[in-house]
Every structure is written in C-alpha cells, then in structure tokens.
Amino acid sequence: MAEREVESVIEAIRDAVPRLRANGQEAEDKRWLPEENIALLEKAGVFRAATPRRFGGLDLSLPEQADVLREISRGCGSTGWVCMVWMSSAGLATLFPDAAQDEVFAGTSVRISGGFTPSGTLTRTEGGYLLNGTWRFNTGCRGADWNIAAAILQEADGSHSEAVAILPMDQFSIADDWNTSAAAATGSSSTTAKDVFVPEHRVISYESAILNNTPGRTAPVTPGRGYRLFSYIMAVCAGTYVGLAEGALELFRERVPGRGITYTSYEDQSSHPLTQIQVATAHNKIAAARALLDDQTAMLQRHADAGGEPSEEEKAHVRGKTSFAIDLCREAVDILYSAGGASVIQRNVPLQRFFRDARGLALHGLLLTSTNLEVQGRVLLGHDPETPFL
Template sequence: MGEHDNAKAVLDAVRDSVPRLRENGLEADERRWIPEENIDLLDKAGVFGLAVPRRFGGLDLPLADQVAVLTEIARGCGSTSWACVAWVSTAWMATLYPDQTQEEIFGSGSVRVSGAFTPTGKAVPVEGGYRLTGKWRFNTGCRGAHWDLLAALVEHPDGEEEEVFALVPMSDLTIEDDWHVSGAAGTGSSSTSAQDLFVPAHRVLTGEYALGDGAPGRTPTAKGREYSMISYVVAASVATYIGMAKGALEVFLERLPGRGLAYTNWTDQRQHPLTQHRVALAANKIAAAEALSAGYVELLQRRADAGEQPTVEERAAVRGQAGTAIQLVKEAVQDLQTLAGASALSKYLPFQRYYRDLLALTTHGLMSPDMGLEVHGRVLVGLDPETPFL
C-alpha cells in the first residue's frame, strides 16, 4: 500500500476502536493504567509503527497523519492518547541515534518508547559507555513501553555538566507505584529508577545532537521526516487535547435530547438559548484549535520536505499557537461542564473524565498555555526566547 492508503487504514482502524476505548475509560482510571485491550487494539491498527522508519518495516507517516491518528485515539480515551503520544514521539526521537541503536530499537517495526526529559539522573563515563543512576518522575506509558529514553547529567573533569539522553530497555528499570492523581490517571505516569546501570555509548546521545541534527553518520530518516524536535513533540501532544475536547462535545450532545433543567420549567435543555450559545461557542473553539494545529503542522511539514529547520520565530510561534489551541479547547470543555448538570459527575460517564484529564494535562510544563504564550510573546516583541525548548 502507498503512504496515503497506510494512513487511511490506521485511521479507520483507530476510529473503529473509539467506542471501546471510551468504554474502557473507567477501568483505566481505577487501575491507573490503560487496559491491555487498548494497547492490543492500537497495536493491530499499526499505531506503534507511525514514526518507525520504513527500512525497519515501519509506516513512517507524515506529521499530519500522526496527529490525525492521535486525535482520534483521544476522542475515545485521553489517557490512551497521551501514552501513545509519548510512545510515538519518543520512537521518532530514537531516529536521531546511531544506526546500531536504531537496529536495536526498531527491530520489529513496531515499538513503544517512553521518555523522561528532566535530567534527574547522573551518567558517569566508563569504558564502553556510562553508568546511569537516577529517578525519573512523570514517565508516561512506562508500564507498556519496551524502551525508556532518560535524561541525565554528565559531570566533566572541569566541573561542567552536560545533558545526555540514554536509551534503556524498560526491563532494566524499576517502575514505582507512585502515580496517584486526580486527572490523567490512566496514563500510568509513574517514576522509573536505575542504580549503577551500564548503558553502552551508542545508546547515549548528547543534548546538542538530540536538539540538533542527531548523531553524526546516522542513516537519515526518509525525506520529510527530519522535524525540529521540540516543535514535533508539541504538535503531536496537542492532538490529545483537541481529541479529548471533541470527545467531550460528542458525549455531551448524546446526553442532551430529552434532558430537562432541574428546578426550572425547561423540559428540553436544547431549547434554552444559553445552551445553544455555549454549545456553538464550544464547537467553534474546538474548530479554531484544529485550524491552528493544521497551520503549524503544515509549516513544519513544508520545512521538513525542503530539508530545512524552522526559524526561531517559527518555532516560537508553534509554542504560542499550540498554547492557544490548548487554551481554546480547555475553555470549550469548561463551558460544556457548566451545562452538563450534576449527573455528568458520575464516574461511569465519560464526560467528567474528558474534563478532568484535559484540565490535568494543561499543567504539563511544556504544554501549559501560559508557558507557550510567554515564549511566543517574547519573540514577537523582539526579545530572546530564553529557552532551549524550541
């Protein structure tokens, strides 16, 4: 099949899985990790090959197709989509490593790679590699991952510290049972830890190469897949927020017919002008967020197709526009929540899960609307962005 046919096949299979993903939401919440059924359904759909190079049997689809699939997953379950964002985007990051590493990671053509990018570990150089020790919090998807990409600091003899990223088999790490949260519980974002773990040199990449052009001498990925790392991760992540908002609107509208307004004379909430106004505004905020997303995804793809990296201004705009898209869908779901009534608070109904999960994920450091807008605003007024996360 061609690229377009592959993308359609994955999207159609995921779309067929949405009702089941939604039904499994309560179980994901209560066990604090998505059910194996969700992983199996998406594995069969081809989701875990989205960013795997074709030379290893992967699909290696363009960013827009990846975003479409991740959005559709979130329409069923936000936690499942967030785990998939981690697995797919970090698998793409593995293409920045030397060929030897890629052969280890991508051997099956379908792989789940988690990551923790705050350097809360230490890497000590030894013969042939490094000794890795540390603990990494918020490690989304670690319970279902094959590999983990972990940030650590190397202290050089002159006292300077350098950030590196180590790829480690998940089986070599300890996963702690410390994910007890009020939102996005199903993401299973537990802590992982290592103690004096040997990591061979070819599986350790410096921050300079990770945030730049990748390891020297590696086989490049297919034309049009050399995205700017932070922009790529941000674009993929926004898909989860938009998908959750679409799911929330969908289940809200499903419950609306025949529903009255308690303690009023309104027997059909659909007839109330405030409901009509807020539903329309919510739908349009979601559509506006999708348009913003489509705009910067197209920009990133155009740059990648030309073999170019986005400018600082463009990368800052991705941060700001992504933040705006997240703010818009957050407001949309908050508006719907004010109309949903007390019955929507039931843990057996999916609306409250979309609401809680979306609000929880807006606190993510990289994806916080305020942080993205600050970076964009600094560049717009002529200041240095003062962050490497572009």
Template sequence: MTTAAIDANSVVHAVQDIVPRLRENGRQAEEERWIPQENIDLLEKAGVFRIATPGRFGGLDLPVAEQTKILAEIARGCPSTGWVASVWVSSTWLATLFPDRAQEEIFAQPSVRVSGGFTPTGTLTPTEGGYVLNGSWRFNTGCRGADWNIAATILENPDGTHAEVIAIVPMSEFTIADDWHTSAASATGSSTSTAKDVFVPAHRVVDFGEAIFNATPDRSNTGANGRNYGLFAFVMAETVATFLGTAQGALELFLERIPGRAIAYTSWENQAEHPLTQIKVAEAANKIAAAQALEAVWLKVLQDRADAGEQPTTEEKATIRGQGAYAIQLAKEAVEILYRTSGASVIQRSVPLQRFFRDVEGFSLHGFLLLSTNLELHGRVLLGLDPDTPLL
C-alpha cells in the same frame, strides 16, 4: 494516492472503529491507574505503534500531520490512552535521532513503544565502552507498557565538566514505583522509574543540544528525508493532537446525552431547546474548530521544512509553541463549557464526560504546555528579543 496515505488512512479507520471500546474501558483504566491491556492490544492491531518507525525497519514512517490525526482519534475515545499513545509515538520518533546502530536495536521489531521525558534527573558516568546510568524520573508516562525508555541526564566527565545528554535504555533495566495516585490523568500510569548502576553502550547516548536541532551524528536518516522535524515543535504538535481529540470526544459525548434532558427546577423539559444551551454548544464547537485551524498551519510549516531538509526558524518554533499552547487553551475551554452545561449528573463516574474534563484539566498543567510560559516565549520572539530558553 501514495502508499503512505493508504497506510495512514487504514490506521485512522481502524482507530475510529475502536473508539467506542476505548470509551467503555475508561472507567476501568482510571480505577486501575493504567490503561487496560485490551486498549494496548487494540492500538497494536490498528498499527499505531508503527506510525513513527522508519520505513527501512518495516514501519509506516508517517508524516507528522498523519500521526497527529491518528493520535487525536485515540484521545477522542479515551484521553488518557491518547496521552500515553502521544508519548510513545513522539518518543519513538525521537529514537530515530540516535545512531544507526542504536536504531537497529530499537527497531528490531517495527512496532515499538518508547517512554521518557526531558527533565535531566539522572547522571551518566563514563566507563569502558559506554556509561553507567543512575537516577529517577518522575511522571514517566507509559513506562508500564514501554519497550524502551528515554532518560534525559547529566553526563559527568572525568575533568569535572558536565553536559546534558539523552540515553535510551530497555525499559526492563528500570524499576517502576507504584506512586501514581492522582485526581486527573489517572490512567496514564505516569509513575517514577529508577535506574541503578545500569550500563548504557556509547551508541545509545546522544547530546541533548544536537538532538534539539536534529544534528545527531552517525545516522543515515538525515537531510531532506521529510521526517527531521524540530524536536520541541514536533513534541508540541503531537501533544496538541491529544487535546483536540479529547475536546472533540467531549463534544460528541455532550451531544449524545443532551436530547430529552430536562433542566432541573425549571419548566424546560428538553435542554436542547434552551437558547443558552445552543449558544454554549456552538461556542465549544467553534473553539475546537479554531484550534484545529491553528494546528493545520504549523503542521504545514513543519512538513515543508522537513521536506526541504531544513529546521524551522526560531520565529517558526516560537510561533508553534505559542499557538500550540493557545490551541490547548481553546480545547480546554471547550471541554469546560460542555462540562458546566451538563447539569449535576455529569459528576457521576458512570458519565464519561467528567473523566474527559478532569483529564484535560490535568494535562494542561504540564510545565511544557503552560499557556503563560509559551505565550511569554512567543511574545519575546515577536518583540525581537532572545527566546531565553534552549528548549525551542
């Protein structure tokens, strides 16, 4: 067994051990609108924040399939903690697309948390040695506990031209608004972050288009190093893991509370003996299994391409987007079935399953993950049409 596999297994097992505690902290996390520090400390101790850090900086540098396995386990314990972890880990991988000089700063410590997003709602203006950053970014998951923040932004050149770029900046340079008040994903703390006249050195800015194709310059981790995945295909893969873990956790919670529960206003004293309950739990379990089977296929595609030093083809990236969204839909439907088969008592805040249900519903509304958008993209490519989006 390789060293990477041993390290991956140790992280998986460590996360499995803390799943009960993550579940116990779920209500506190929701009430405080941010995951408890204990959750972060447990993930830190387990090694989660090293899984995407390059090996040359002391990280575990795990392949995408191992990363997703770990992220799913976290979500099995707490969906919101899993969502935050997926953002931190996927953004840490994105940081490896910056020049070596920036990477040396970002990975000064191998355990690192990076937040950010891809909506360019800020501006960069050139100045001596770099740029000045201004703007606000909403829905910035994990910003409250991040070390660094990725800010998609518009570069305003002196000649009047514009370009989409990505800047990476210490999180301490941003202010964070207390504006995260939601009915779902409450514990993700996805508040608005704002930068005002923040200086960004030139080596911490990369072209968005080059990042999409892993073609950013001035870095040594290029070629067939097994970690240059397609940007948006990678992000989709990491995100799907959160949904699959959430659905698996919901199934476990359902199975724990169902034995011996009567069906109100009927003669059934044990719901587990009712044929409809049996059908529904099997339907949910098979939706989860089908989603996991889809996931296994695209994880292999991504790794095979990265190992060969190639980017996924347009057709492969479109398939990952379409199948990823479909897997999310299957996971969401599984949780919905379990929730609606749980009786009225499931709405109590003391019952974790209701929080899994609300979180998965909220996560699925993310614009990048919408089933309709991704199936349209996938269908266009299947029909031989242009994908009609650069975010592929």
C-alpha cells in the same frame, strides 16, 4: 500507498473508539490502560506510526501523526496521551546513532516512554556509561519496550553536560506511585535506574537531540521527517488535546437531548438558548484550535519536505500557537462540563473524565500557555526568545 496506510490506521482507530470510551473507568481504576486498548491500537498499526520505513514502519508525516492521535483521544484522553508519548519518543529514537536504532526498531512496532528532565546521572565507564537516577511522571512506562532518560553526564575532570540515554524498559524499576485525579490511566509512575550500564552508542548529547545533528547516523533521516524536537512535541501534544476536546463535545451532544433542566419548565435541555450558545461556543473553540494545529503542522511539514527547518520566529510561533490551541480546547471542555448538570460528576459519566484529563494535562510544564505565549510574544516584539527549547 502511504495515504492508504494512514487511512487504514485511522479507520481502525475510529472503529475502536467506542471500546476505548467503554474502558475509561476500568483504565482509571487500575491506573493504567486495559490490555484491550493496547491490543486494538497495536492491531491498527499505531505503534508503527513513527518507525522509519527502512525498518518496516509506517513513517507517518507530522500531520498524519497528529490525526492519528486526535482519533485515539476522541475515545480516551489518557490513552491518547500515552500514545503521544510512545509515538514522539519513537521519533526521538531516530535521532540516535544507527547502532541504537537497529536495536530499538528491531521489532518494527515499538513503544518508548521517557522524558526530558535530567533527573539522573551518567558516569563514564569502559565501553559506555553507568546510569543512576529516578524519573517522575514517566508516562507509558508500564507498557513500554524502551525508555529514554535524560541525565547529567559527569566527566572525570569535574565538568558536566546534559545527555539523553535510551535503554530497555526492563532495566528500570517502576514505583507504584501514580495515584492522581487527572490522567489517572496514563500510568505515569516514577522509574529508577541503579548502576545500569548503557553502551556508548545509546547516549547522545541533549544538544544533538535538540538540533538533530547526532553523529554516527550513516542512514539519513527519512526525507520529510527532519522536524525540530520541541516543535514536533508541541504539535503532537496539541493533536492529542484537540481529539480529547472533540470527544468531549460528542459526549455532550449525545447526553443533552431529552434531559430536563431541574426546577425549570424545560423538559429538553437541547431547546434551552443558553445550552445552544454554550455548545456553539465550545464547537467554535475546538474548530479554532484545530485550524491552529493544522496550520502549524503544515508549516513544519513544508520545511521538512524541503530539507530545511523553520526560522526561530516560526518555531516560537509553534510554541505559542499550539499552546493556545490547547488552552482553547481546555476552555471548550470546561464549558461542556459546566453545562452537563449535577449528574455529570458521577464516575460512570465519561464526560467528567474528559474534563479532569483536560484540566490535569494542561498543567504540563511544556504546555503552559503563559510560558509559551511569552516566548512567542518576545519574538513578535523583536526580542530574543531566550530559550533553547524551540
């Protein structure tokens, strides 16, 4: 049954890819996803993908979630990125106590935005906390039902710690401050909370989120879904990126045949040896990235199925290998864009949007190749990774 469910979701997304591509310029112009994109993905079951089965969700495995995100991103990188945030945040919501999960997943199909930068404060009050702060780059906030906010929890004795809260999106104000040259359609605006009350059961420690050991969860994590937080996030980010690159390659291959090369005798660019080398190079970089992704998601799933978790070394490899896969995809899209000719800069040519999204999203702090390769390299050379984000 589960295999048929994921096949049905992916088939529905595949049917929607032409519409996602056709809506790309509209999405960029309005700096948010068209309602048609959200409706098509809702109908496909995308927003039930990470909902636990006990709440009526699909509870897809990590490799299956990555495949779903790949397919969405083939149509539109920004749409894929938003869905990645909503999906991974739903996964994070399963780390909260049962009482919070009962509220969040009451509707089965759920869209959750949020981030991990603790740019707010939580102060204790009767029955819970007061949340204040502003969170930038809050992808998907304009269409989310719930929002996750990392904050500094301030104790009465002056001590403090990092914590994560989850609360309805309508308790935040959303600024109209997302105006970017890349990932423009993600609507990653700043969100603000002012003295918002958060019940105690909707706040967990940052450490509990990382270690997956939150108290108050009498319903156990679904067997085979106990992923470590940052390994999980890196994997779904890479899945989104591979799909974006695959979409760019498809667009390039559709565009090239019959196009002449100006100031040369070539009447069909596809017959030029350099173009042939470029498309083969891009194809192989994407294939290598896909192989790295599949290898890492399979490893993480094996540990989850066995009820264990990866070693520190394996988690460091997830950081390095998935970021390297993302960089391979960025390089592939760069090649395709550079080979696209001068007319590729026109806004009505979808390839230029894939190029800008690929470039912009690669700047995300968690995905930087240099940072992640350093973590992996430290472990390879016998040193401590020196980061809790594994």
